[in-house]
Amino acid sequence: MPLRQISFHIVHPEAVLAAGLHALLDGQPGLRPAPLGEADVLLTxxxxxxxxxxxxxxxILLLTQRDSECELRRALDGGVHGYLLQSCSAEELxxxxxxxxxxQPYLSPALRPGVADGARRAHLTGxxxxxxxxxxxxxxxxxxxRELGIGLGTVKTHVKGVLSKLDATARTHAVVxxxxRGLIAVRPPDSRPQAGGSAGA
Incomplete structure (x- = not known):
């Protein structure tokens, strides 16, 4: 029985990289290029x-240098089926x-230890x-x-969920x-003017 042909299409802003990807895939057993509307896999x-x-x-197979859990989770949540790091070999591609x-989905094994597992496990709600x-x-x-317009009990429930999903022992630990993992960008606490301070000349 002949090998089923898997069709692919490449969309990439870097023409040289796109040409290189095409050269690595075209002519390989079971793989063939196709227009976007007919392709089984979009590499981008x-x-x-x-x-x-x-x-x-x-x-969709995403090829990127981005390797944070936040970016991986955003891609998977957005409907991407495969996540491949740009440092991959031709064989892995x-x-x-x-x-x-x-x-079947594909996640690059070159992702930092815990990133892929963390993205799957620590699926925080909005x-x-x-x-x-x-x-x-x-x-x-x-x-x-007060800031989110929700009840105090609801906040405590969400905090408990955050601690559980991040395997954290305390709130500060959860933030760290x-x-x-790249889930949040930590900024210094807001600098708020003290009551009674000068409002300007």
Missing amino acids: DYDHALRHAGQVAAR RLAVRQLGRG RETDVLRLLALGRCDKAIA VAAQ
Whole structure:
């Protein structure tokens, strides 16, 4: 029985890189180039991947230098099927294309230890992420409840969820873990004018 052909299409802003990818894939057993509308796999960069996700029938294989958990999670949440680092070998590139062509996902094993597992496990909800960002700014539960317009009990529930998903023992630990994984950008607490201070000349 002849090997099923997996069709691929490449969209990349760097023409030289796109040509190199095409040369590595074209003519390989079971692989053939095709127009975007007919391709099984779309191989593209980070920004184009998110732009095309959900808009094309092809399964999307993202090739990038970005390796933070935040960026990986954003891509997977956005509908990307495969995540490949630009430092991959030609063999890994072909493996990833074939795997997506068979309907299976692919995550580069070169991702930093814990990044891929963390992206799968620590799937914070939008509200949990909001709470986490405010925790990073030093807000107490009452301040978080006020800023988000939710009840104090709800805040505590979200905090508990954040601690559990990040395997953190305390709030400060959760902020440190989240920052290390690239889930949040830690900024110094807001500098707020003291009551009664000078408002200017």
